[in-house]
Amino acid sequence: MRLLIIEDEKPLTKSIHSYLLQSNFLCDTAYSYGEGKDKLETGSYDCIVLDITLPGGNGLDLLQHMKRRKVTAGVIIISARNSLDDKINGLEKGGDDYLTKPFHLAELTARINSIIRRKKFEGNNVIALDKLTVNILNKTVKSGEDDIHLTKKEYKLLLYLISNRNRIVTKEAIADHLWEDHANLGYSFDFVYSHIKNLRKKLVDNGCPDYIKALYGMGYKFVVEEEIRIA
């Protein structure tokens, strides 16, 4: 998978780059409007991470440019602007997703995965990973041939962990992902713990290895040896 990150904050770009590299994404970086435009001309990408305020121009104009050039890559807009109008505007101009700063890199990875799945593998909505098979369309999970019945939150959690497999995902990132606006409810970390506990139990009960490792005080890690196949 090839990604282009267009973001003028170099430290942020570097973080995104190194985090995504661990997920086997090949990343190109551009630090300005002009540079981004050049890279779009020469390279072909599966997904573009785009900041709105760039030196030399507005990120949204790049979206228009891509539309004219018929670039098919999925675009995630990252911006400090968090009003609904900004989001709607970004999505109307051709963004596929809109992520407000400050975000968790785990969230960004999950969304990139989701966009690439949508764009690249239309109709094939099944993720097979080790013993697990996740059907994204029906939102069903199977361990081998057995159905695992998950609640909505558990399913969302599993998908999030799979997107960030073999990486530590903090409990804050999980809480933000599961509850979005309501994540700041005092004890949402207790909920994270109880959801993880339930999910782990259901997976193990259905014959899966114990994929989810707890890292005390930090978060959780979905450990799986086999590389993901998208059937």
Place this chain on the structure above:
Amino acid sequence: MKLIAHYNRHNFLVLTLLFILSGICSYVLTRNVLYNELDESLESSMNRVNNYVQRYHVLPSPTAYDNLKVSTEVTDKPVHTPYLIYSDRYITDNGKKHAGRALIFSVHLNNQIYKIRISKPLEGIKHITQTVALTTITMILLLVVILAIANRFFIARLWKPFYSTLNSLKNFRLNTPGPVEFEKNNIEEFSVLNDHLKIVTTNARKEYHLLKEFTENASHELQTPLTIIRSKLDVLIQQDNFTEQQVELLADAYGAVTRLSGLSQSLLLLAKIENNQFSDQQEIALHETIRRKTSQFEEIWEDCEISCQLQVHPLFIKMNADLLDILLNNLFSNATRHNSPGGNIAISLDTGSMRISNTSPDAALDGEKVFSRFYKSVVNNEKNGLGLSIVRQICLSSHITPSYEYKNGLHNFSFYWY
């Protein structure tokens, strides 16, 4: 009391006193002058009588002319010094009894002492002084009436620009766009007042906007460094070889970044509401919105073992949909966060009001401060204390009256639409 009423009250009091005083003065003065005049004329008559007696050696006949009456009687005691008396024995030709003034003296004639009494009526003086008093009183009444009318029309018109300025100031809000318009007038003081007020209000508004802009920009600019810190931490924690102590340090730093980002987002939201960036309003079925919001929270409440009672009557309100969503989110979150397992949340919607009550291990909050910024009743460093001030700001911009009450162990938040 209006300025004019104050002015009139004092003015009329002083004027009336002044007129009464001057009335009394002119009455007394006029009377005294006339009495002197009368007394002098009596004295000159006495001189004339004395001369007459000396020249002709007969007493003057008691005829009365020029309202002057002379009467004589024989006496054995001479009057050494002539003296004046008031008498009511002055009788006019047509037999009417009047008050008068008399001069009594004696003359020697043919070894006989005669007491002579010359008297003049006081009637004329009485009439004149009465007329003076009457004129004064009439003048007072007339003046007071005329002044009252003049004040009412003339002074009221004179002060009109001032009241118009007051009215403009009353409608002045820091966060409404456009300068305050003061009515033009040709009274110098009021013109100066208006000019100064215009400068002051324009400056206040400019400062206010700068401050708001600053808050918004500051919150905005904070997001990028926060994103960088968080992303660095995200990358850093992926390394496996941390000691327990290092993990603890990292977890604390991560938690602080999460809090900071929440804080800056809350401040940004506050600034946006204050800047009227959520201005488009629409008709909303509040009961529907509450039902939807309740179902969103159901799962969380289930996890927290909190029961919920919902009692809604249809209520349609006009407000911004995003603000309503934030308002309900904040209220429901609060009711959840300050609750305890086995607790309860009751939401009721009546005609014109909404009430959210929750059980809580916390004691009653200070009703005065509960909606102010950074107010924390208990030491709880996890929260920034901005939730309810966002609620208050939303209420302020949507014309809702919020209130808090602690009753029977329940924290009640009520909201009224008018």
